[in-house]
Amino acid sequence: MSLGDLWNRFRRGMRSLRNGEFLLKVGADKFYMHIMYLFLLMWLSIMLSLKVDKTLSRVGDNKAAIEELRIYHAQKEAQLVKLHSASTAERRLRELGSPVSIPKEPAIIIKKK
Amino acid sequence: MSRKQKEIQETIENRDRIHVVMFFLSYIFLFLGIGVLACIIHIQTSFHVDDKVIGLFRPSSALHVEHPVRGRILATDGRPLALSAPLYDIYMDCTVKKQYYKESGKDSLERAWRNKARELGVYLSNQFKDKSADQYASAILKGRDNNNRYLAIRKNVDLETVKLVKTFPLYREGTYAGGIIVERHEERIYPYDSLARRTIGYVKDISRKGLEDSFDSELHGHEGYEWRRVTDNNRWVRDLDSTVVAVQDGNDIRTTLNVDFQDIADRALRAQINENPDVRAGICVIMETKTGAIRAMVNLSRGETPQTVLWERENLVLTETGEQGSVMKTATLLSLVEDGHVKSLNQTLPTNNGWVYNWRKPGSASEYPHDDHISDYQRKTGRRDITVMHGFEISSNYVFAQLAETYYGKRPQELFDHLYSYRLGEAFDFDIEGLRAPSVVRPGTPAWSNNTLGTVAYGYGLSITPLHVITFYNGIANRGRMMKPYLVESVEKNGKVLKKFVPSALNESICSPATADTVTRALRAVVNSGTATRLRGAKLPVAGKTGTARVVLSNGQYHDASGRKKNQGTFVGFFPADKPKYTILVTVYSYLSSLSFYGGTMPALAVRDIVDQIYALDEEWRPELHPTGTVPVMNNEK
Numbered sequence: 001m002s003l004g005d006l007w008n009r010f011r012r013g014m015r016s017l018r019n020g021e022f023l024l025k026v027g028a029d030k031f032y033m034h035i036m037y038l039f040l041l042m043w044l045s046i047m048l049s050l051k052v053d054k055t056l057s058r059v060g061d062n063k064a065a066i067e068e069l070r071i072y073h074a075q076k077e078a079q080l081v082k083l084h085s086a087s088t089a090e091r092r093l094r095e096l097g098s099p100v101s102i103p104k105e106p107a108i109i110i111k112k113k
Numbered sequence: 114m115s116r117k118q119k120e121i122q123e124t125i126e127n128r129d130r131i132h133v134v135m136f137f138l139s140y141i142f143l144f145l146g147i148g149v150l151a152c153i154i155h156i157q158t159s160f161h162v163d164d165k166v167i168g169l170f171r172p173s174s175a176l177h178v179e180h181p182v183r184g185r186i187l188a189t190d191g192r193p194l195a196l197s198a199p200l201y202d203i204y205m206d207c208t209v210k211k212q213y214y215k216e217s218g219k220d221s222l223e224r225a226w227r228n229k230a231r232e233l234g235v236y237l238s239n240q241f242k243d244k245s246a247d248q249y250a251s252a253i254l255k256g257r258d259n260n261n262r263y264l265a266i267r268k269n270v271d272l273e274t275v276k277l278v279k280t281f282p283l284y285r286e287g288t289y290a291g292g293i294i295v296e297r298h299e300e301r302i303y304p305y306d307s308l309a310r311r312t313i314g315y316v317k318d319i320s321r322k323g324l325e326d327s328f329d330s331e332l333h334g335h336e337g338y339e340w341r342r343v344t345d346n347n348r349w350v351r352d353l354d355s356t357v358v359a360v361q362d363g364n365d366i367r368t369t370l371n372v373d374f375q376d377i378a379d380r381a382l383r384a385q386i387n388e389n390p391d392v393r394a395g396i397c398v399i400m401e402t403k404t405g406a407i408r409a410m411v412n413l414s415r416g417e418t419p420q421t422v423l424w425e426r427e428n429l430v431l432t433e434t435g436e437q438g439s440v441m442k443t444a445t446l447l448s449l450v451e452d453g454h455v456k457s458l459n460q461t462l463p464t465n466n467g468w469v470y471n472w473r474k475p476g477s478a479s480e481y482p483h484d485d486h487i488s489d490y491q492r493k494t495g496r497r498d499i500t501v502m503h504g505f506e507i508s509s510n511y512v513f514a515q516l517a518e519t520y521y522g523k524r525p526q527e528l529f530d531h532l533y534s535y536r537l538g539e540a541f542d543f544d545i546e547g548l549r550a551p552s553v554v555r556p557g558t559p560a561w562s563n564n565t566l567g568t569v570a571y572g573y574g575l576s577i578t579p580l581h582v583i584t585f586y587n588g589i590a591n592r593g594r595m596m597k598p599y600l601v602e603s604v605e606k607n608g609k610v611l612k613k614f615v616p617s618a619l620n621e622s623i624c625s626p627a628t629a630d631t632v633t634r635a636l637r638a639v640v641n642s643g644t645a646t647r648l649r650g651a652k653l654p655v656a657g658k659t660g661t662a663r664v665v666l667s668n669g670q671y672h673d674a675s676g677r678k679k680n681q682g683t684f685v686g687f688f689p690a691d692k693p694k695y696t697i698l699v700t701v702y703s704y705l706s707s708l709s710f711y712g713g714t715m716p717a718l719a720v721r722d723i724v725d726q727i728y729a730l731d732e733e734w735r736p737e738l739h740p741t742g743t744v745p746v747m748n749n750e751k
Contacts, residue, residue, distance in 0.1 A: 001133065009133070026130075026134075050345070052353070053344040053345065053346070053348075053350060056344070056350035056351055056353075057344065057346065057348045057350055059350075059351075060348065060349070060350055060351075068272065070182070070198075071198050071199055071272050072272050072273065074196055074197065074198035074302070075198050075271045075272060075273070075302075077193065077196065077304075078193070078196060078198065078302045078304045079304075081192055081193055081304035081305070082304045082305070082306075084192065084372075085305055085308070085372060085376050086373055086376045086377070087376050087379075087380060102726070102729070103729045103730075104725070104729055105729055106728065106729050106730070106731070106732075106734050106735040106736065107735055108735065108736050108737070108738050109735050109736070109737045109738065110737075110738045110740075111737050111738065111739050111740070112740070
């Protein structure tokens with residue numbers, strides 16, 4: 001094949017590109033299904049990737065929400081536990097002017113017959 | 114032309130479109146290959162690239178280390194003694210939008226911002242109540258004038274408060290318009306503040322003490338690692354293509370501590386020593402007799418100056434070694450009874466005017482100091498002999514030095530063998546590190562002298578920790594079975610027990626049950642008619658012994674130049690005396706003082722208070738009320 005032939009082929013190729021006939025010229029219509037399949041795979045890949053990103057973002061959000069709840073729970077628990085000591089209860093009762101105090105005698109257990 | 118050349122010529126002439134494409138592709142790959150080769154040579158030899166360019170090519174992912182949540186330390190009933198949660202510091206960037214308002218000439222917006230800052234001051238003042246609204250507002254406005262980008266508003270606030278503060282005027286506009294900066298830091302929360310604090314310990318940076326230190330490997334957990342990448346929405350998510358090490362939160366530690374007992378002991382001890390500036394420290398330990406489980410461990414001290422408040426500063430129960438004084442007479446009595454030297458507590462010995470007989474040089478002066486208790490006894494009773502029981506009741510040094518010299522004088526090792534079997538000569542394994550080893554002057558060593566045996570018999574010359582003392586008394590209460598004290602009963606994860614620590618014995622039999630019963634009778638007599646009568650009439654019968662010891666000072670003596678002494682008064686015993694459930698020790702330590710402290714005063718009173726309160730609280734002693742008649746049954750109970 002001479003250089004002139006190559007040049008002619010190149011020109012024809014360019015022309016077919018311009019006319020939108022390049023794929024037909026090179027006979028790519030034989031691989032139409034394969035190209036569509038490739039396109040589908042690429043589309044699926046991108047879509048799944050975006051879905052995964054979205055899910056991971058939600059996982060991150062949920063993780064942060066759970067962490068926030070854990071912190072809230074721990075802090076509330078600490079506050080409640082602080083109130084649960086006998087000293088605190090006695091002090092609070094005294095502050096409120098209650099006559100109730102820590103028992104001096106053990107509680108009586110009433111047994112059923 | 115050869116045949117082969119002919120074939121090539123035909124092939125060239127007949128080549129079809131596939132051949133052309135293949136040629137074309139081969140040339141492309143050839144040029145690409147040459148290009149790649151050239152690039153490699155260029156990169157290896159002369160290529161220098163800007164960091165910015167590298168940044169563009171680097172994948173936008175970063176290693177994220179996830180820190181585990183430290184496990185909780187629980188009381189025996191599951192109440193948390195220590196737990197982890199973050200706290201937040203609130204700061205403010207006072208300069209937000211200032212430049213923008215200035216450059217765009219929007220003075221009205223600047224005035225609006227300042228008005229909101231004043232309004233914010235009101236809200237902050239109402240919330241925190243530590244400063245007035247004007248003080249808050251002026252601090253913020255002054256910060257704006259001075260371009261303060263990091264004005265501290267409030268430190269160590271909880272999440273709920275942070276969320277509330279974020280709704281305040283100005284702050285609700287966010288960081289870029291309102292200037293609020295919230296910084297999070299992990300904190301260890303101890304809900305009961307100082308209660309058992311030295312036993313629980315603490316974590317501060319890399320420093321740890323107490324159970325926080327001993328069980329750090331369980332509590333800490335394991336860090337998690339994961340690579341994170343940025344999504345198209347600018348969110349950081351886990352990079353699923355990378356290795357992930359899952360974070361493992363720390364395990365929980367369930368201790369033997371009973372919060373109510375700890376609270377009772379803490380208050381009872383404070384009530385005795387808080388108002389007395391001569392008291393340096395006070396300790397209390399409550400141990401379950403059958404198991405050796407420690408239900409309360411109080412370590413209150415003032416530090417070096419009397420002005421400071423009582424606080425759990427150091428674990429004196431484990432570290433305060435010293436001569437324990439008369440409480441150790443029980444060890445001598447136990448040995449004498451076990452060896453059959455004292456067959457009855459009513460056995461008598463001559464009073465000898467309070468001077469220990471010098472059998473090494475008969476007729477010479479005694480090698481022991483005079484015992485004034487015996488002179489008083491002789492004066493009151495007119496008797497010239499004294500029973501072992503009474504000598505124990507009045508805590509006579511003479512009686513115990515004389516008994517030791519009489520029965521162990523020629524074979525002192527026999528008494529020391531007993532002391533070692535009571536584990537008074539060595540440190541044992543304990544759940545918190547730092548238990549001090551005792552110091553014992555042994556027979557045959559250079560420090561041994563003619564009066565060492567007798568002084569050991571009445572509690573000097575043997576330097577041990579309070580934990581050793583209570584462990585020994587618990588052995589008597591447990592009829593000879595000396596339990597190993599312990600503080601941790603299990604390691605748990607989300608309520609599931611991973612490891613269980615069961616009670617174990619340090620010595621299966623330090624004495625026979627009969628010997629233990631005899632000594633218990635003597636300990637009961639100390640409370641009924643001896644040095645601990647302040648415990649007589651406690652709601653549960655108590656058996657125990659008082660001890661008053663002088664502390665050796667840095668000058669090697671028991672007093673300084675002006676005659677001041679450091680005292681320690683102890684009461685150790687168990688209750689109920691007839692069927693012991695708890696063993697208890699209270700010791701009070703003084704500063705250098707001209708006053709004397711006795712085991713029968715402050716410690717005994719604290720013990721009485723504790724016993725009475727435990728009696729009211731512990732379900733063991735709850736009386737049962739049985740109906741004597743027929744109880745009418747309501748319809749809905751049928």
